[in-house]
Amino acid sequence: MDLSKGFYGITMENDSIGTCKKLIDFGAKAIQYRAKNLPSKQMLYESLEIRELTKKANVLMIVNDRLDLALVVGADGVHVGQDDIPPSYLRKIVPKGFIIGLSTHSLDQVLSSEVDFVDYIGVGAVFKTSTKDAVVIGPDLAQQMVKSSKKPAYLIGGIKLSNIDSIKGIGAYGFTSITDVLYNDYGHFLEMLNKWNS
Numbered sequence: 001m002d003l004s005k006g007f008y009g010i011t012m013e014n015d016s017i018g019t020c021k022k023l024i025d026f027g028a029k030a031i032q033y034r035a036k037n038l039p040s041k042q043m044l045y046e047s048l049e050i051r052e053l054t055k056k057a058n059v060l061m062i063v064n065d066r067l068d069l070a071l072v073v074g075a076d077g078v079h080v081g082q083d084d085i086p087p088s089y090l091r092k093i094v095p096k097g098f099i100i101g102l103s104t105h106s107l108d109q110v111l112s113s114e115v116d117f118v119d120y121i122g123v124g125a126v127f128k129t130s131t132k133d134a135v136v137i138g139p140d141l142a143q144q145m146v147k148s149s150k151k152p153a154y155l156i157g158g159i160k161l162s163n164i165d166s167i168k169g170i171g172a173y174g175f176t177s178i179t180d181v182l183y184n185d186y187g188h189f190l191e192m193l194n195k196w197n198s
């Protein structure tokens, strides 16, 4: 299955299964399981359930941070950050066709040779967000990074219906939005997608 253009969903730690179901109902074609503070055993059980739900719905499943879990549950890929084991090393041990995503926060990171080993990059945080204490790069740098990337780029961080107009022209392959999508209804999500695609 290919990476989905447009929206890339990410679950919320306080209700990973519920938010995964909501994202599937909304029509997300790729979902990342992201939990930062849960015991590994709980993450295993949640990711097994998410694998079942995403398989049934024909949706890509990516696991944040944890290649071990991604491999154990048969996920389609893993998403890693700049301080994790670099993609060039991960690539040596993953099955053929396995998706690797890498977070980037600067032009240097986008131009790094590590990007040769990934299928997509995350670019952000574009805007300030309460979901993560992340460095805010702003839309201008985000645009330069997207334009310089050899790989499809997803924008992330503080993306909402109220600001999506300002980033839709950047040329990114897609975007993620955690809180604004999950705290609102389908109508809000559709409006967001319509704006992104207009």
Ligand SMILES: Cc1ncc(COP(=O)(O)OP(=O)(O)O)c(N)n1
Binding pocket: 008, 032, 034, 036, 064, 065, 079, 080, 081, 082, 101, 102, 103, 104, 121, 122, 123, 124, 132, 154, 156, 176
């Ligand atoms: C698509 C996508 N882009 C960026 C991130 C952030 O990853 P990271 O910098 O490793 O931070 P955490 O998500 O692990 O807190 C992401 N998860 N997904």
Ligand SMILES: Cc1ncsc1CCOP(=O)(O)O
Binding pocket: 124, 125, 128, 129, 130, 131, 132, 134, 156, 157, 158, 159, 176, 177, 178, 179, 180
């Ligand atoms: C995981 C992550 N990485 C950079 S910002 C962010 C959180 C994005 O969450 P939201 O869409 O709620 O701002």
Ligand SMILES: [Mg+2]
Binding pocket: 064, 065, 079, 080, 081
């Ligand atoms: Mg990470």
